[in-house]
Each structure stands twice: as C-alpha cells, then as structure tokens.
Amino acid sequence: MRTSAAEIRDHAAATLSPETQQRLEQFLTPAPVADQAASLFTPTRKPVRILDLGSGTGILAAAVAERSADGSSVVAVEQDANLAADSERTLSQVCHNTKVINASVFETLLDPVFDRVILNPPYKKISPIRIPTSAGDVKVTNQYTAFMVYAIQAMADGGECVAIIPRSWMNGEYFKDFRKWLLDECSIDAIAVYGSRQDHFKDMDILQEIMLLKLTKQAQRPDVLVYASASPSLPLDRQQAERVPFNQLILGHDRIIRVQRQNPRLAGFDTLSEQGLWVSTGKLVWFRNRDILSTQDTPGSHPLYWSDNQAGLLTPHPVECKREQWVTAQADARNVLLPTGSYCLVNRFSSKEQARRIHASYLQSNTGFVADNKLNYIHQGTSRRTIPLPDDIARGLTLWLSTSIVDEWYRQISGSTQVNATDLRQLPCPSRSQLAQLAGKLPIEDDLDQERIDHAAEGLFSWTTAS
Numbered sequence: 001m002r003t004s005a006a007e008i009r010d011h012a013a014a015t016l017s018p019e020t021q022q023r024l025e026q027f028l029t030p031a032p033v034a035d036q037a038a039s040l041f042t043p044t045r046k047p048v049r050i051l052d053l054g055s056g057t058g059i060l061a062a063a064v065a066e067r068s069a070d071g072s073s074v075v076a077v078e079q080d081a082n083l084a085a086d087s088e089r090t091l092s093q094v095c096h097n098t099k100v101i102n103a104s105v106f107e108t109l110l111d112p113v114f115d116r117v118i119l120n121p122p123y124k125k126i127s128p129i130r131i132p133t134s135a136g137d138v139k140v141t142n143q144y145t146a147f148m149v150y151a152i153q154a155m156a157d158g159g160e161c162v163a164i165i166p167r168s169w170m171n172g173e174y175f176k177d178f179r180k181w182l183l184d185e186c187s188i189d190a191i192a193v194y195g196s197r198q199d200h201f202k203d204m205d206i207l208q209e210i211m212l213l214k215l216t217k218q219a220q221r222p223d224v225l226v227y228a229s230a231s232p233s234l235p236l237d238r239q240q241a242e243r244v245p246f247n248q249l250i251l252g253h254d255r256i257i258r259v260q261r262q263n264p265r266l267a268g269f270d271t272l273s274e275q276g277l278w279v280s281t282g283k284l285v286w287f288r289n290r291d292i293l294s295t296q297d298t299p300g301s302h303p304l305y306w307s308d309n310q311a312g313l314l315t316p317h318p319v320e321c322k323r324e325q326w327v328t329a330q331a332d333a334r335n336v337l338l339p340t341g342s343y344c345l346v347n348r349f350s351s352k353e354q355a356r357r358i359h360a361s362y363l364q365s366n367t368g369f370v371a372d373n374k375l376n377y378i379h380q381g382t383s384r385r386t387i388p389l390p391d392d393i394a395r396g397l398t399l400w401l402s403t404s405i406v407d408e409w410y411r412q413i414s415g416s417t418q419v420n421a422t423d424l425r426q427l428p429c430p431s432r433s434q435l436a437q438l439a440g441k442l443p444i445e446d447d448l449d450q451e452r453i454d455h456a457a458e459g460l461f462s463w464t465t466a467s
C-alpha cells in the first residue's frame, strides 16, 4: 500500500530519537506548510532539477516534485541515515529520477545546476565561520544562513529557491554580511511571515518567528510579494498579500529588510543617525567586572544603571533590586565610564509578555556613570566618543521612542524580542527642534499613559506635512 509523504513525515515525527532530534534539529515540516512553500515556485511545463538540503523525510522535495513536469529530477541531502531512508521512500513515489545523499550538506559538492531549491534547515547558532563563494567569503553565525549560502550557490541562473527560515537574518549586525551577499546574488521575490509562532509547527515546539522566503538567481525585481501575516492553514493564493516596491523594504547601509511598507506618516523624517544621534551599547559586562560592583555608595564610586533602573520614562537611582547599584573608583581605569549629562536609555532585551518592544527612559546624571551592556544609550557623539544630549532632546527622544508608531516600526523590522543598536540607528526621527517641542508638551513621568504620549506626538506628523 502507498504511504503518503504526510504519513511518512508524521510517523517519523512521532518516533524521532530525542537526542538526535535536538542535535540535528529535526523539526519536520507539516504537509500544509510544505504545500505552501512549494506553491511559491513559478509553475513551468518544463522538467526541473530539484534540490532539497537537509531533506528530513523528503516532504518538501516531494511537494515540489508533485507540482513539476514529467522528466523532473530530485537530489536530496540528509545527514541522518534513518531520515535519508525515509526521503528515499517518499521521493520514489512522486519522481522516477531521485538521488538521496546521506551526508552533511557541508561535505557535499553540488554543481550550480538546480532550477528549484527548497529547504527547511536547522536553525542553531554556531561560532562564526567564513564560507568561500565566487563573490568572496561570507561570514555566517548560524546553521540556517550557512545552509542558505550552500543553497544559493547550487542554484542555476534563473533558478528559484524557497526556504523556511527564521526572520532574524533580516535585521541586526550579526547577519549584515550574509544579507549583503544574498541581496547581491538573488532577487527577493516573495516573503511570507507567519503571524503566530507556533501554529505551523504545532507538534514540533518551535518558538522562533518563521517565514517563507522565495528567491530567484537574477538581478532584483522591482516588487516583492509580501504576506505580512500569513496563516499556515490556508493556501497562500487565498491569503492577503501586497506587492511592495523593493526599495521601500530596504533600509540604510546595513540593508535591513522590513516586512511592510513604512507607515507613510514616518516618511518625512530623517533617521536617528542622520539627525546626528548615535546609539551605543552600555560598556559594562558585569561578569567580567564582578570585582568593582558595589552595593554601597563609597568615596569615588559611580552610579551603575541596569534595565532594572528603568521605571516608566524615568531612570531612578538607586533602586531596590538584586543588582549592585554602584561601581567602585577602580572603574575609572576600565573604560566603562560615561560623561555627566542627559541621555535616552533603551533596553536591549524585552520579553514576549511585555506590551512594548522598546522601553526608553530619560536619564539626567550630574556625575559620571556606568551603564550595563544590556542597555543601549543614545547620545550625540560617535561609536568612539560619547557626547551627552541637550536635556530637552533627551526628553523629547524618550517620548518619541515611547510612541506606539515607533513600537510598530520596530516590530516590522524585527521578529525577535531583542532591540539592536544597528536597527535603532535607522529609526525615523523628528528633527531636533521638533524633539525639543515634544519635550515641552509633556513632562517625563514614571507612569505616563500611552494615549497621552501618542497624542502629544500627533503634532509632529502635521508639522511634517506642513513643511
């Protein structure tokens, strides 16, 4: 009796050895998601050469082969012997010309001949490695981007690739090199971001925000088809999508990619860095400086700020918490001290439960101080030199970063709970005189109501339109 690709997958998912599953990250794609991924390829009557990297039970390649013309062929690479055998079984039912290679993708030499490359790779972080390509080395920091570099190199000119991957490569410093390389090699044709994290891999316990990415090996097309909030349970062609000009999705020198057209109300603003503002990360790594942390204010000591000190829009000091609130005078020799003055502090990590990603707070310090490295601080210097902000700008900026429109902007840029300095530098920001006027509208308090902040910022948009 014929066992379907979905049945082979479900049986494998239920019987995977927990140890191997963890080690090789065997999170198997459910049949409806495999179908959605395969549906993104351009239909053609010509036979195609299909490649599946880290094929698991072969469900992805099978979904592509089922939609392809007679005479098509499949190559699947899978490191786990049991799953490689499952791939053989799955694929032999849908294609006459299949080859399953039971080896690591990183040890398999593939010619750039494939018309359809599909993959749902492992996602784990790795220590940074450089993968050689014809366009130079590409630095990657996790498994999925490493797989993507191999996948893209195996594509024929005009070939297409569909990947099920996390959203994290689209922003942040870590993925900069990979992003630039990918954008030079391929056209991004479609992006589908799943609205909810777990829906689509219900039996697999996946927590990251996941997307489908469709690429073609050719110069970038003018538009990208974007499903900003895709659902795994309906075919994609029955879901809401928008064609967005590519250049509206790309931000700045670091080529950050957003998933939605920018809110037009932000269009008149320059970025934070264009306003001469700079985002730096707090300089104190506590576990390397345990010897200077202090619970008491002693002669020569300096205040130490953690995200625990952020209270609403203010940054009180000292506060009751588990963290030491001072560093001793020895800090002076460690290059961690920031100069007296006004700043806007921003958390670097948020939790899923928090209503906002960005938590900004105003700090006016009348003495040199230290910020923990889980905080970013905004100033008007450079990466090498910290220069505090004029006080009204620090207050106006804190209010601006606390608006709903800024939080929404950040969510479009990043699918994770981290708040990166690199991304914040691209944040649309009112001019300095507008920030000063905003500061004049509302006092900074610990429990300012969101509506009042948003209402005060409303005026900024009319100033933009008027100017």
Ligand SMILES: C[S@@+](CC[C@H](N)C(=O)[O-])C[C@H]1O[C@@H](n2cnc3c(N)ncnc32)[C@H](O)[C@@H]1O
Pocket: 024, 025, 026, 027, 028, 029, 030, 053, 054, 055, 056, 057, 058, 059, 060, 077, 078, 079, 080, 083, 103, 104, 105, 106, 119, 120, 121, 122
């Ligand atoms: C996230 S699972 C996805 C499996 C399958 N593509 C699917 O979508 O159901 C990743 C697969 O890659 C395999 N894998 C992990 N590291 C690998 C490597 N270096 N080379 C080849 N396969 C690998 C795992 O065994 C696993 O089957």
